[in-house]
Amino acid sequence: MREREAGQRAEDQVAAEAGLAVTHEAAAGVARGVEPDPVSQGFAAIDWSLPWFAQFAARGRRWQQAALTGYADLLAAMNADAAQLQQTTGRGQRLAFIAQDDLPAGAAYEAHIASTGCVPTRHNLHDFFNGSMWFAFPRIKAALNARQSAELDLLGVGPTRGGVRDMLTLFDENAVLFACADPSLGAALRGFDWQTLLVARRAAWRRGCEVRCFGHALLEKLIAPFKGCTGHAWIVDVPAAYFEWDSAARDAWLDEAVAAALLDTDALTSRMFAPLPVLGIPGWWPDNESPTFYDDTSVFRAGRRQR
Template sequence: MSAGFVDFHRIDWSTAWFSPFAERGKRWQRVALEHPDDYLGELRRDARASAQTTGRGAPLTFIAQAELPAGTAYEAHIAATGGVPTRENLHDFFNALVWFSYPRVKAVLNARQARAIARDGIGGARGAERDALTLFDENAVVFVACDPALSRALVEFDWRRLFVTERAAWGRRCLVRPFGHALLEKLINPYKACTGHAWIVEAPPEFFDWSATRQTTWLDETVAATLAAAPLTSRLFAPLPVLGIPGWWPANRDSAFYDDERVFRRGRRVGAAELRTPLR
């Protein structure tokens, strides 16, 4: 068995961050551990059944990392051929799972990356746009709220309001969905300072009464539409220590959990003109 597949034993599907991916993820995990030679085949079968596409409309599939031609940019290859180079490790496992959960968002990210590479090449610095796209792809969480005051608390680092005073709002007026596959990989070994980059989405109040499947579909469509057109910089994200999210970590039931300013740092207050919510 691949050394990378051994790590698949460590996934705890009961956690708040892995549970949204559990239905498909458990099956892939079982194949990786019991029939590792068929792992890529399992991903490919799911891709064919889904009829999903990548950034330029090529049918989604998964290829071994060794099949990526030397000197070819990863994102450009995916856009041109549909083939996502995939290693036998947790990082690429979570990346593939996100392709199936948020196919429109992943396709838009891929399309924009491919366009930026075609325009600027792959040498030297990536630039602000590609940095923001990579940040979203690797480390984003989607913060969904129907109450602008909660979004403001996040942007202003008002952790007491967001996590203590407004604790009852979680699941009713705000929630977080994990997205970045590097962040998911880090959460195999959770630590207090683990921080995601929150992309803020305004949702209608009824969003919180929908099924999880309907919520995911709405987020995939809505975030993809915004990402397709929005100028992107890292300033559009708000840092969010994810183990502070109510329901994500048992220790945060004690409000003293948030007293650690090494993690829950103080931030400057922002004016109304600076508070950015990418969706309205």
């Protein structure tokens, strides 16, 4: 439990700006003098038409309805899907979801998942999106769990998580997958060259590059999107044919390639990421149709090019 609490503090730093949008139903309840239920309010606020949620909508809508019914219903829906698809965690254990209170006292969260296959899950948006990633990118989630549990075996649970575990947590919480078939676009992202990536080469999006959200804390923040909301981009070189595939085939390719990279790379550090303000992604936010959207240097920073 101490490990989950320590992990939650790290998650809270990543998700500090997270907010819940007020639904029309909740607003009506306030007008009648009824205090809105913050849990239901949060799940009801998911708009599956938005690009960062749309990729998970098919399963997400079912889980959303279960979550609005109750905690037990959400766990039942998640476990039904896990049983059908036979997903596994970092050490090959069959994936399942348990109530947070069922995590044994003193057990390390990641180690428990690796050894038992059981993911402690709360009735909130954060863990809802975490569960979703076990199905959207199961190999990546299993690879993260394998590396986290291996680090725990090596170093134990201490007052700090260490550089590798910090990187893995950052990936799990806030990563976006930047799939790129044109090396110049990846170079523009690494170089903070926003004008090239998001303005001059705007037409290359969805033909030479695209983004898939992964971090569950990032998705939670995007319930109430704000201009400065930034993901940690993991750049993935993909073949040109990638952009001819359907969404499921793309996700499967990314899942396998990124999982292999996480397992095969010894020196994992946070410097492997490139910051990407997600509302700047072409087609993701109406305001970015105007080039002046990118003139805000508090969001689209010069970064390492100035150092």
